[in-house]
Amino acid sequence: xxxxxxxxxxxxxxxxxxxxxxxxxxxxxxxxxxxxxxxxxxxxxxxxxxxxxxxxxxxxxxxxxxxxxxxxxxxxxxxxxxxxxxxxxxxxxxxxxxxxxxxxxxxxxxxxxxxxxxxxxxxxxxxxxxxxxxxxxxxxxxxxxxxxxxxxxxxxxxxxxxxxxxxxxxxxxxxxxxxxxxxxxxxxxxxxxxxxxxxxxxxxxxxxxxxxxxxxxxxxxxxxxxxxxxxxxxxxxxxxxxxxxxxxxxxxxxxxxxxxxxxxxxxxxxxxxxxxxxxxxxxxxxxxxxxxxxxxxxxxxxxxxxxxxxxxxxxxxxxxxxxxxxxxxxxxxxxxxxxxxxxxxxxxxxxxxxxxxxxxxxxxxxxxxxxxxxxxxxxxxxxxxxxxxxxxxxxxxxxxxxxxxxxxxxxxxxxxxxxxxxxxxxxxxxxxxxxxxxxxxxxxxxxxxxx
Numbered sequence: 001x002x003x004x005x006x007x008x009x010x011x012x013x014x015x016x017x018x019x020x021x022x023x024x025x026x027x028x029x030x031x032x033x034x035x036x037x038x039x040x041x042x043x044x045x046x047x048x049x050x051x052x053x054x055x056x057x058x059x060x061x062x063x064x065x066x067x068x069x070x071x072x073x074x075x076x077x078x079x080x081x082x083x084x085x086x087x088x089x090x091x092x093x094x095x096x097x098x099x100x101x102x103x104x105x106x107x108x109x110x111x112x113x114x115x116x117x118x119x120x121x122x123x124x125x126x127x128x129x130x131x132x133x134x135x136x137x138x139x140x141x142x143x144x145x146x147x148x149x150x151x152x153x154x155x156x157x158x159x160x161x162x163x164x165x166x167x168x169x170x171x172x173x174x175x176x177x178x179x180x181x182x183x184x185x186x187x188x189x190x191x192x193x194x195x196x197x198x199x200x201x202x203x204x205x206x207x208x209x210x211x212x213x214x215x216x217x218x219x220x221x222x223x224x225x226x227x228x229x230x231x232x233x234x235x236x237x238x239x240x241x242x243x244x245x246x247x248x249x250x251x252x253x254x255x256x257x258x259x260x261x262x263x264x265x266x267x268x269x270x271x272x273x274x275x276x277x278x279x280x281x282x283x284x285x286x287x288x289x290x291x292x293x294x295x296x297x298x299x300x301x302x303x304x305x306x307x308x309x310x311x312x313x314x315x316x317x318x319x320x321x322x323x324x325x326x327x328x329x330x331x332x333x334x335x336x337x338x339x340x341x342x343x344x345x346x347x348x349x350x351x352x353x354x355x356x357x358x359x360x361x362x363x364x365x366x367x368x369x370x371x372x373x374x375x376x377x378x379x380x381x382x383x384x385x386x387x388x389x390x391x392x393x394x395x396x397x398x399x400x401x402x403x404x405x406x407x408x409x410x411x412x413x414x415x416x417x418x419x420x421x422x423x424x425x426x427x428x429x430x431x432x433x434x435x436x437x438x439x440x441x442x443x444x445x446x447x448x449x450x451x
Contacts, residue, residue, distance in 0.1 A: 008093045011227040013218060022233035023221065024161035028169055030219050034095060034154025035177040037212045039184045040204045041102055041146015043284055043404070046139075048188040052197035056113045057131040065408070067132055071139025072147075072405035076398040079148045083394015087387075090222035091157035094390075096213050098149035103209015105141035110201040112138065143401065152397045156389050159381045160223050163231045164327065170377035171323025175316050178373075182312040263384055263392050271439050272379045273396045275339055277403035278435065279372045282342060282428045283365065285407030286349065289421050296420055297352035307362065314366025319373040326374050331382060332444050334371050339436040341368035346429035349422050383444075 016023040039045040046068070054064055086094050112134050120127045155170075162169050192200045221227050263269045286293065294304035322334060345364025351357025380392050414424035 008096075008217075009090045009222050009226060011221060016221050016227040017229050023227060023229060024224065024231075024233060026219055027161045027221065028158055028173060030216060031154045031158040032173045032176050033212060034099075034150055034216070035173070036180045037099060037208045038102070038146040038150045038154070039181065039188075040106055040201075040208060041142040041148075041150065042181070042184075043147075043287060044181060044185050045146075045188060046142070047288075048185055048192060049197055049200075052192070053109075053135070056197070057116060057135060058127055059131055059135065063128070063132055064135065067135040068139050069405050069409060071136045071141075072143045073402060074136075074140045075144035075148055076401040076405070078144060079152070079398035079401060080391065080394045082144075082149045083152065083390040083392065083397070086153055086156060086390025086394070091153050091160070092216065092220040092222055094149060095153045095157070095216045095220055098145045098153060099213040099216060100209050101145040102142060102150060103205040103213065105138060105145060106201045106205040106208070108141070109135075109138040110198045110205075147404075148397055148401055152390070152393050155377060156393055157220065157222070159377070159389065160386060161231060165232070166381070167323040167325070167327040167374065167378055171320045171374070174319045174323070174370075174373045174377075178312050178316045178319070182308055263388070264395075266384075267442055268383055268444060269380070269392070269396075271435065271442055272335065272375060272383070273399050275335055275435050275439070276372060276376055276379075276396060277399045278342060278428070278431055279338075279368065280400040281403040281407040281410070282345070283369065283407075284404040285411040285424065286345075286365070288408040289411050293349065293352065293421050296422055297357075299352065299358075307358075311362055311366045311369070314363065315369040315373070318367050318370025320370075322371055322374045323377070326378055330444065331375060331379055332439065334374055335379075335439050336436060338368050338371035338375065339432050339439060341365075341371065343429055343432040343436070344368075346425040346432060349425035349428075352422065 011017070016026075019026065050061070050064060053059065054061060057064075059067070082094070112131070115134060116127055116131050119125070119130050123130075158170065158173065159166060188200065191203060195203065224231055290307065291301045291304045294301065294307075326334060341364045343364070344360050345368055348357050348359070348361025348364050352361060376396075380396060381389055384392055410427070411421050411424040414427075415421045417423075
């Protein structure tokens with residue numbers, strides 16, 4: 001096992017430095033594909049299968065949603081440990097393993113109806129608890145491997161190959177990822193209609209756990225130094241004893257490397273992580289309940305689903321512009337603008353019945369989502385360097401995944417308590433405002449653009 005991991009961290013199976021162009025561009029392409037391949041583990045990917053799962057496994061919507069909540073929450077508890085594996089094993093090993101796990105989990109879920117029947121007959125247990133436990137485990141596996149590890153590893157590996165243009169290149173990746181995520185529900189619905197829910201899971205498992213895992217194993221490299229290259233394609237680093245460049249845990253302009261314990265004590269980490277988690281909390285809740293929110297406001301379901309396309313368009317444009325700008329400036333203004341946009345989005349939810357409210361929702365989540373993409377890519381590598389990047393981003397991902405699990409439930413509880421789903425937006429507006437004032441007052445001397 002140790003020998004295999006060591007081999008995966010080297011320049012294998014072909015020397016990347018012989019590429020006719022800087023190999024970082026190959027890493028950028030595979031990083032983008034990694035995000036797209038995580039779709040089966042994202043909320044929008046699984047939502048397409050919800051009705052089929054309820055019918056096939058005999059679960060109600062509440063029971064399926066509860067299994068999803070518990071599986072998502074459980075997966076968040078292990079993401080910091082997964083981040084440590086990124087720092088120890090490297091991007092290639094963790095990307096391949098997470099893709100294999102996601103593909104295996106999709107295959108397993110495709111057999112759950114047969115497995116429920118077999119376990120019920122063998123144990124004498126009622127079908128409901130068996131189905132619930134199996135779906136909880138299935139959701140845990142796909143959320144951990146897809147939304148958690150595969151997404152985080154795909155994000156981090158790109159940051160190790162580029163420095164001066166991190167923001168711009170991450171923003172370009174965000175264009176492809178945003179459009180893939182926005183079109184995924186419709187594409188998955190067509191696939192399910194053509195081959196059925198089970199066949200669709202098989203196709204996704206083959207793509208993620210087969211084709212992409214193989215592609216990542218062959219093409220990914222952990223760091224440019226391991227290939228005799230330098231970050232951004234500059235002069236080659238000095239070679240190590242075995243011909244590969246000596247690895248460098250961080251570069252001087254990345255900021256000083258920080259262990260996770262020190263990062264946990266840093267107010268800077270918590271203000272950025274809290275702001276990113278707010279996006280997960282609020283955005284997932286609105287996405288999950290979008291049809292009901294629009295119906296509460298007297299709008300149609302067609303309007304609810306049509307909202308995502310212009311919102312994604314605004315997000316892509318903002319992400320590209322802000323990513324290029326962030327390469328030459330501090331991130332604090334981006335953080336303040338993002339929180340202000342979330343506040344505007346909350347007002348949009350509260351006033352959704354009017355054209356002005358709809359516009360506020362569209363602009364708030366479009367701008368906020370675009371700026372969120374900038375900060376999720378750049379904040380922690382800029383503030384804390386690359387030495388413990390996997391561990392730090394793992395903790396941040398765990399917080400965001402946990403928040404994404406709580407958001408839909410919080411809106412549902414608001415409906416039970418106050419009579420409307422939209423009433424939860426008051427709390428989201430208050431959180432946005434509180435974080436905005438905290439971010440405004442908090443000095444950020446460590447934040448500086450790469451040079």
